[in-house]
Amino acid sequence: MEGSMIAFFLLVALALGGAMTMLSSTRALHMIFSMALVFLAIAGLYILLGAEFVGIVQVIVYAGAITVLAVFGIMLTRHDASETAAERSRSNRWLAFVTAAGLFIVLFFAISRTRFLPVAAADTEHLAGVREIGMLFLSPDYIYTFELASVLLLSAFIGAIVMAKGGSGDE
Amino acid sequence: MRDWLSGTLSAEQWLIIILAIVVLLLFVLFFVVYAIYFQRKILGWMQGRVGPNRVGPFGLLQTVADTLKSLLKEPVIPKHVDRPLYFLAPFVAFAPSFIVLAVIPFSPQVTYTDLSVGFLFYVAIASISTLGVIMGGWSSNNKWSLIGAMRAAAMMISYEIPLVMGALGVVLLAGSLNLNDIVAWQEQHVWNVIPQILGFAVFFIAALAELNRTPFDLSEAESELVAGYQVEYSGIRFAFFMLSEYVYLFAMGSLVTVLFFGGWLPPHPALGFIPGIIWFLLKALFFANLPFWFQATFPRARVDLLMTFSWKVLIPLALVNLVITAFVKAFLA
Amino acid sequence: MSEIALTQYLLFGAMLFVIGLYGALTRRNAVIILLSIELMLMSANINLLAFGRYGGAVQMQNPDATLAHYVFAQSQMFALFNIAVAAAEVAVGLAILIAIYRLKETANVDAYDTLRR
Numbered sequence: 161m162e163g164s165m166i167a168f169f170l171l172v173a174l175a176l177g178g179a180m181t182m183l184s185s186t187r188a189l190h191m192i193f194s195m196a197l198v199f200l201a202i203a204g205l206y207i208l209l210g211a212e213f214v215g216i217v218q219v220i221v222y223a224g225a226i227t228v229l230a231v232f233g234i235m236l237t238r239h240d241a242s243e244t245a246a247e248r249s250r251s252n253r254w255l256a257f258v259t260a261a262g263l264f265i266v267l268f269f270a271i272s273r274t275r276f277l278p279v280a281a282a283d284t285e286h287l288a289g290v291r292e293i294g295m296l297f298l299s300p301d302y303i304y305t306f307e308l309a310s311v312l313l314l315s316a317f318i319g320a321i322v323m324a325k326g327g328s329g330d331e
Numbered sequence: 332m333r334d335w336l337s338g339t340l341s342a343e344q345w346l347i348i349i350l351a352i353v354v355l356l357l358f359v360l361f362f363v364v365y366a367i368y369f370q371r372k373i374l375g376w377m378q379g380r381v382g383p384n385r386v387g388p389f390g391l392l393q394t395v396a397d398t399l400k401s402l403l404k405e406p407v408i409p410k411h412v413d414r415p416l417y418f419l420a421p422f423v424a425f426a427p428s429f430i431v432l433a434v435i436p437f438s439p440q441v442t443y444t445d446l447s448v449g450f451l452f453y454v455a456i457a458s459i460s461t462l463g464v465i466m467g468g469w470s471s472n473n474k475w476s477l478i479g480a481m482r483a484a485a486m487m488i489s490y491e492i493p494l495v496m497g498a499l500g501v502v503l504l505a506g507s508l509n510l511n512d513i514v515a516w517q518e519q520h521v522w523n524v525i526p527q528i529l530g531f532a533v534f535f536i537a538a539l540a541e542l543n544r545t546p547f548d549l550s551e552a553e554s555e556l557v558a559g560y561q562v563e564y565s566g567i568r569f570a571f572f573m574l575s576e577y578v579y580l581f582a583m584g585s586l587v588t589v590l591f592f593g594g595w596l597p598p599h600p601a602l603g604f605i606p607g608i609i610w611f612l613l614k615a616l617f618f619a620n621l622p623f624w625f626q627a628t629f630p631r632a633r634v635d636l637l638m639t640f641s642w643k644v645l646i647p648l649a650l651v652n653l654v655i656t657a658f659v660k661a662f663l664a
Numbered sequence: 665m666s667e668i669a670l671t672q673y674l675l676f677g678a679m680l681f682v683i684g685l686y687g688a689l690t691r692r693n694a695v696i697i698l699l700s701i702e703l704m705l706m707s708a709n710i711n712l713l714a715f716g717r718y719g720g721a722v723q724m725q726n727p728d729a730t731l732a733h734y735v736f737a738q739s740q741m742f743a744l745f746n747i748a749v750a751a752a753e754v755a756v757g758l759a760i761l762i763a764i765y766r767l768k769e770t771a772n773v774d775a776y777d778t779l780r781r
Contacts, residue, residue: 224458316752
């Protein structure tokens, strides 16, 4: 058994376990922290795929920032944010389960029936790293997309502050 | 790093890996014990006291005794805590502090991983500790610990930005995020602290905030918050929180050394006969002990000025530094 | 099955997507719904990276590795765009949630039914 196999199954088990805990727990904070576990496990999978930079960015953005933001969201809204089983309507849950399971069955057959071309022996030593990604971002093909993404982040940043502050009418 | 992924490890390789990790852990624990001792001695000296001097010669065994006490103490678990999170929090806070040491190049021979994105790895993993702090503060079900945890989280998140941006000048100069490459660049040119003095100032101030040391120790301000997020913890769980704090002190000292003070390089090539690891430890321990000096001499910052300082002073300064560095590099090249 | 290949990653991505979908449909707390949507975005990221890494067709037809590396760098770039968009989404989403919370005093999405009444 190769090291990568062990790492893959360990990370998948962690991610799916975390996701299942998220679905089964009743307190909002428990859900968020189990989600943080999922984020970390997926970052591990990115690194296993050879995308080290993306994996690290995933940890910084998701585990570091989004999780903490979500915790603040829970704490700033009402504290009884925990959901009791009675709160959710039964039929709605059933419908959601059937939809999700149906989608999974379709996806499962689609993926397992497809014959992907065999992969040439992977050259793990020289995978594209930070330098290649940076050059690609700044290449003429993607530079506008890159700038647009920065504008998007900036406007989201300002918009979030304005909205969370409550607009000018309050002051 | 990738060779163990593509093959299986033999028994000896496992043994070597485990031994190396255990040696590092023991060293770090030893450091923590004596960092606490030095902290108390330095504080005592600055305040005209003697400091610990009862247990062992010169009080050298004081921290050992304290550690034994907290290990043997009966753990008190308050009634209204959220048990799973309460038990998990100290470990979530501690584990990252040890993991980040993996990317620090202690010397050309003693490097645990040579990750291509080493610097970002440090920042990313260190941000996981914030989760442990929030977990501990929230699950304790106590308003002091909750306020402390909220303060700590807000501070750690907003000071992460100047921390990274302060070091970006270094990354730009070396052209790499790999900590080994950064040291190699300094070997050929000059220690980064000279061209990057502004970046160093921003980085070090942000690092003090990340470490929750004075003047940014608002999350555990004794005079207003009892002890912050750890107030409901006792015995070994409390010891884990303390441990993570001091291991971070060492890790941050190492990172400052690597980024700005040439890592294992001697101050002058003529001093190269002293092994690199000695130089590294000297510099890292100096920067790890510097916060104790600050602790004795600086007052605590006010909580409402904290965010303003990060967003309106440190981040613009770091940006100015980055732009200047980029211009200089572009014109010299 | 001696090596992890495309199929395993794709199946894992599908599982995550389905779990995220179920979470988004059944949870009532707006914060948790946002996080479930993040989970679905992330499963898309896994697919992107897996296809980029094991882009079988590209690697088979071009024995020289440059094109394969270009494809992998591209897939990483798309994943980074995806993460940037996701981060913006969560920041704005939580800000909207807090703004609505001021009016409704609840984070339960069932209570946000002003348009229906």
